[in-house]
Amino acid sequence: MTAAASRKILALNAFGDGDAARLDPETAALVARRRRTFGPTSVLFYERPLHVARGEGVWLETADGTRYLDVYNNVPSVGHCNPRVVRAVAEQAATLNIHTRYLYDVVHTYAERLLATFPERDDYRAVFTCTGSESNDVALRLAAIATGRSGFVVTEGAYHGNTTAVAEVSPSSRPGKPLAPHVRAIPAPLAGDAAAAERFTADLEAAIASLKASGHGFAGLLVDTIFSSDGVAAEPAGFLKPAADAAHAAGGLVIADEVQPGFGRTGAHMWGFQRHGITPDVVTMGKPMGNGIPVGGVVAREALLQGFADSVGYFNTFGGNPVASAAALAVLDEIEERGLTAQAGAVGRHLLAGLESLKSRHPAIRAARGAGLYLGVEFADDAGRPDAGLTSRVINGLRDRRILIGAAGIYGAVLKIRPPLVFETSHADRLLEALDETLAAEG
Amino acid sequence: MTAAASRKILALNAFGDGDAARLDPETAALVARRRRTFGPTSVLFYERPLHVARGEGVWLETADGTRYLDVYNNVPSVGHCNPRVVRAVAEQAATLNIHTRYLYDVVHTYAERLLATFPERDDYRAVFTCTGSESNDVALRLAAIATGRSGFVVTEGAYHGNTTAVAEVSPSSRPGKPLAPHVRAIPAPLAGDAAAAERFTADLEAAIASLKASGHGFAGLLVDTIFSSDGVAAEPAGFLKPAADAAHAAGGLVIADEVQPGFGRTGAHMWGFQRHGITPDVVTMGKPMGNGIPVGGVVAREALLQGFADSVGYFNTFGGNPVASAAALAVLDEIEERGLTAQAGAVGRHLLAGLESLKSRHPAIRAARGAGLYLGVEFADDAGRPDAGLTSRVINGLRDRRILIGAAGIYGAVLKIRPPLVFETSHADRLLEALDETLAAEG
Numbered sequence: 001m002t003a004a005a006s007r008k009i010l011a012l013n014a015f016g017d018g019d020a021a022r023l024d025p026e027t028a029a030l031v032a033r034r035r036r037t038f039g040p041t042s043v044l045f046y047e048r049p050l051h052v053a054r055g056e057g058v059w060l061e062t063a064d065g066t067r068y069l070d071v072y073n074n075v076p077s078v079g080h081c082n083p084r085v086v087r088a089v090a091e092q093a094a095t096l097n098i099h100t101r102y103l104y105d106v107v108h109t110y111a112e113r114l115l116a117t118f119p120e121r122d123d124y125r126a127v128f129t130c131t132g133s134e135s136n137d138v139a140l141r142l143a144a145i146a147t148g149r150s151g152f153v154v155t156e157g158a159y160h161g162n163t164t165a166v167a168e169v170s171p172s173s174r175p176g177k178p179l180a181p182h183v184r185a186i187p188a189p190l191a192g193d194a195a196a197a198e199r200f201t202a203d204l205e206a207a208i209a210s211l212k213a214s215g216h217g218f219a220g221l222l223v224d225t226i227f228s229s230d231g232v233a234a235e236p237a238g239f240l241k242p243a244a245d246a247a248h249a250a251g252g253l254v255i256a257d258e259v260q261p262g263f264g265r266t267g268a269h270m271w272g273f274q275r276h277g278i279t280p281d282v283v284t285m286g287k288p289m290g291n292g293i294p295v296g297g298v299v300a301r302e303a304l305l306q307g308f309a310d311s312v313g314y315f316n317t318f319g320g321n322p323v324a325s326a327a328a329l330a331v332l333d334e335i336e337e338r339g340l341t342a343q344a345g346a347v348g349r350h351l352l353a354g355l356e357s358l359k360s361r362h363p364a365i366r367a368a369r370g371a372g373l374y375l376g377v378e379f380a381d382d383a384g385r386p387d388a389g390l391t392s393r394v395i396n397g398l399r400d401r402r403i404l405i406g407a408a409g410i411y412g413a414v415l416k417i418r419p420p421l422v423f424e425t426s427h428a429d430r431l432l433e434a435l436d437e438t439l440a441a442e443g
Numbered sequence: 444m445t446a447a448a449s450r451k452i453l454a455l456n457a458f459g460d461g462d463a464a465r466l467d468p469e470t471a472a473l474v475a476r477r478r479r480t481f482g483p484t485s486v487l488f489y490e491r492p493l494h495v496a497r498g499e500g501v502w503l504e505t506a507d508g509t510r511y512l513d514v515y516n517n518v519p520s521v522g523h524c525n526p527r528v529v530r531a532v533a534e535q536a537a538t539l540n541i542h543t544r545y546l547y548d549v550v551h552t553y554a555e556r557l558l559a560t561f562p563e564r565d566d567y568r569a570v571f572t573c574t575g576s577e578s579n580d581v582a583l584r585l586a587a588i589a590t591g592r593s594g595f596v597v598t599e600g601a602y603h604g605n606t607t608a609v610a611e612v613s614p615s616s617r618p619g620k621p622l623a624p625h626v627r628a629i630p631a632p633l634a635g636d637a638a639a640a641e642r643f644t645a646d647l648e649a650a651i652a653s654l655k656a657s658g659h660g661f662a663g664l665l666v667d668t669i670f671s672s673d674g675v676a677a678e679p680a681g682f683l684k685p686a687a688d689a690a691h692a693a694g695g696l697v698i699a700d701e702v703q704p705g706f707g708r709t710g711a712h713m714w715g716f717q718r719h720g721i722t723p724d725v726v727t728m729g730k731p732m733g734n735g736i737p738v739g740g741v742v743a744r745e746a747l748l749q750g751f752a753d754s755v756g757y758f759n760t761f762g763g764n765p766v767a768s769a770a771a772l773a774v775l776d777e778i779e780e781r782g783l784t785a786q787a788g789a790v791g792r793h794l795l796a797g798l799e800s801l802k803s804r805h806p807a808i809r810a811a812r813g814a815g816l817y818l819g820v821e822f823a824d825d826a827g828r829p830d831a832g833l834t835s836r837v838i839n840g841l842r843d844r845r846i847l848i849g850a851a852g853i854y855g856a857v858l859k860i861r862p863p864l865v866f867e868t869s870h871a872d873r874l875l876e877a878l879d880e881t882l883a884a885e886g
Contacts, residue, residue: 007604011858027546030548030551031546033551033555034546036555036568037550037555037558037568037569038543038551038554038568038569039568039569039570039748040568040745040748040749040752041534041542041568041570041748041757042543042570042757043547043756043758044544044545044546045544049545049546050545050546051539051545051546051547052539052541052545052546052547053539053547054538054539055538055539055540055541056586057675060539060545073542075541075760075761076540076541077540080539081536081537081538081539081540083487083537086533086536087815089532089533089536089537090529090532090533093524093529093532093533093735093736094494094524094526095496095497095529095531096496096497096498096503096523096524096525097498097523097524097736098498098503098514098516098518098519098523098735099517099518099733100481100485100487100494101485101493101496102489102493102495102503103470103473103474103477103485103492103494103495104494104495104496105473107480108473108476108477108480108481108836109882111481112479112480113481120836125480125481125482125483126480126481126482127481127482127484127485128763130573130577130737131573131577131759131760131761132760133572133577133759134573134577134605137606139606140607143604152538162577162757162758162759163580163606163607164580164583164584164606164607165453165606165608167609167755169764173755173756175758245716253742262637264817270880276748284708285758287507287760292536292540292541292761292764292766293536293540293736293737293763293766294573294737294761294767295734295737296740300487302483304481305482305483305484306483307483307485309483309484312486312610312616312617313484314484314605315486315487315605316486316574316576317518317574317575317729317730318518318574319734320738321724321735321737323735325854349810354674361871365601374507400742404630416802
């Protein structure tokens with residue numbers, strides 16, 4: 001049932017063939033060009049897709065000059081077309097762009113700054129990749145090599161990336177399909193109470209026992225520390241600690257997928273795992289790292305990297321190249337100098353309070369939860385069942401009100417709030433007002 | 444023996460711990476920073492690594508102001524810091540950089556231009572990724588899904604990328620290790636004669652039979668169409684045709700890995716496979732596509748992409764983003780408007796003739812071969828055995844003469860010539876002269 005339901009994640013808010021008649025001629029022409037060039041692989045958002053022409057800060061502007069408040073995109077974390085990042089990229093691209101088999105400064109300057117955000121261990125080292133998918137692909141091998149085992153535990157709505165190996169540990173990418181034999185999926189503790197946290201650790205222990213019994217053994221626990229695609233799970237802070245302890249006790253690694261929660265998104269900390277007081281063996285990152293310039297990374301204990309180097313080795317042609325490093329360094333400068341982590345915390349608290357207030361007036365809101373600027377709003381019908389239909393109507397209703405947003409969760413019934421980190425209180429108020437109007441129009 | 448020998452590819456020209464004493468203080472300090480940030484995973488080139496500070500055209504300049512002629516780097520294909528690419532990246536980064544779930548023009552403009560370089564089929568469609576590794580990872584799944592089988596045939600020195608799945612079909616990444624059970628490796632036809640070409644097809648047929656007997660079945664033939672890491676195989680043109688026919692006759696797909704030979708490198712054609720008169724089912728690309736901005740791609744028959752979309756789906760956050768697309772479009776503009784494919788052919792012919800002339804004076808040169816600006820110079824000792832030691836000394840001798848170059852081949856005894864495509868006859872002459880001097884100093 002879970003797997004079938006998760007099909008909704010993919011289908012939700014997707015443009016379909018039947019929608020073509022609704023398009024204006026210019027958009028229809030672009031959709032036709034897209035069909036001739038991309039073919040069938042790429043999903044397009046919205047019944048009436050957006051033809052976007054410009055971006056700035058928290059705003060995306062379509063070709064017809066309409067501005068939309070962007071509550072969806074977590075890649076341009078320090079703002080669309082952030083001038084500091086643009087300048088860093090332009091200057092570095094004009095000076096030097098090679099690979100890490102030569103020496104150059106900027107990648108090490110960046111790596112030093114990045115590693116300094118991990119006070120938990122002094123034996124962490126960095127491997128640079130181009131995408132979060134590549135980072136998680138490396139992480140899986142680090143765990144398999146270190147433990148000599150192949151089994152992984154993930155959450156049932158998890159998405160960790162698109163490579164062959166990573167898609168196998170991403171249940172949300174395999175709607176309607178059984179899990180791979182070396183993978184066990186457990187529910188994310190969405191309820192946010194102590195009982196859910198306890199159940200999460202118990203489910204993990206049962207999954208580990210199942211992997212051991214199957215002969216795959218337990219190589220590691222791989223979790224997105226804000227549980228983005230499961231529908232956002234943040235409370236009670238610290239709930240990952242007993243789970244991480246259980247994973248370590250079973251001889252497995254703890255891999256924190258920080259592709260979505262990392263780089264200040266969850267408010268109080270640079271990394272989502274810090275909210276839980278755990279020390280992962282491997283940390284993976286991607287999306288916001290270069291504000292849209294492709295760059296990803298793996299931070300791991302040196303001993304794990306040594307085992308990997310002795311086994312298959314690793315080289316990534318573009319990974320950590322000077323342009324990617326310069327972009328990532330500018331992003332870190334922006335986060336630190338502008339205090340964006342604290343801002344995400346403050347604006348997120350304001351937003352969460354506003355959502356709680358809306359909940360009291362709109363019974364369709366079953367729950368509002370999250371941390372910093374990664375929040376989820378869960379919709380339910382009168383019988384308390386997840387309401388993906390309403391979620392979809394809300395997404396389109398907000399589009400009509402010039403706000404871009406998406407959905408998550410295994411039932412596709414969680415509105416996903418993860419704007420650029422430069423999102424301010426006034427933007428939060430605009431979102432709350434538009435959500436209020438949209439839900440009122442439903443009732 | 445092959446696998447053990449291929450360890451040399453990784454080790455060749457690598458900086459080792461024992462080399463640290465030779466470094467000047469500034470380079471030693473940077474190497475120490477690298478050890479503290481990267482740890483053990485990344486191989487650094489040269490006994491005395493280069494601290495590079497600037498790039499321009501075919502030149503790399505170190506921090507001390509020394510200029511090196513770059514004969515190694517095929518990523519900055521239209522020249523280091525190409526002004527048109529730099530401008531395109533800077534302008535697009537300042538305007539819009541999002542993902543392909545919204546509509547925007549530049550990715551489709553690029554895709555149309557890219558697909559127009561494939562006159563072989565009108566049902567080819569494009570999927571954009573960030574790296575050649577991601578592209579080959581997609582290609583493997585396209586073949587597995589289309590055929591329902593898991594077996595692949597590659598060449599014994601092949602390198603196709605760094606993801607878990609792609610490393611399994613890259614024998615050169617697995618020195619000393621047995622091949623994965625679903626993989627068969629056959630020798631590349633390096634001899635360049637009709638007998639070698641016939642043997643290649645016969646070896647492929649035997650490998651297919653072995654995969655069928657093993658139960659894996661034959662999903663596809665995956666080849667780099669210039670056989671870069673095998674040590675370069677280009678002659679006789681057309682030798683891939685009977686092999687591709689045999690692959691198709693066995694119900695498998697033909698995947699042309701154009702990460703290295705593509706985008707005009709082999710001289711007469713945009714794509715290496717065109718030299719052989721074949722029509723691949725899937726074409727993969729990466730490295731030079733964005734001149735260093737991470738971008739890769741897969742071009743495949745629409746029916747294959749439909750099967751993929753129906754199975755697991757695919758979305759790549761950064762793949763085909765506006766900045767990557769703008770960079771790739773500028774690269775294509777440069778290749779086409781400046782006639783770089785024809786230039787690669789002309790300069791490559793001049794270089795190959797010069798290498799043949801050197802061969803007559805230096806018996807250590809066993810063979811010179813290749814197409815366009817992907818050439819290999821094979822070194823042998825007096826007994827005719829591959830000479831990796833000499834190759835290494837030549838690489839360092841050329842560095843002393845301010846030329847950067849690398850090695851390939853399963854014995855690490857092939858000098859790999861693959862400069863930026865803007866390499867001119869005068870640069871070729873400089874390389875020939877320095878190689879002549881270096882070999883004379885050996886004798």
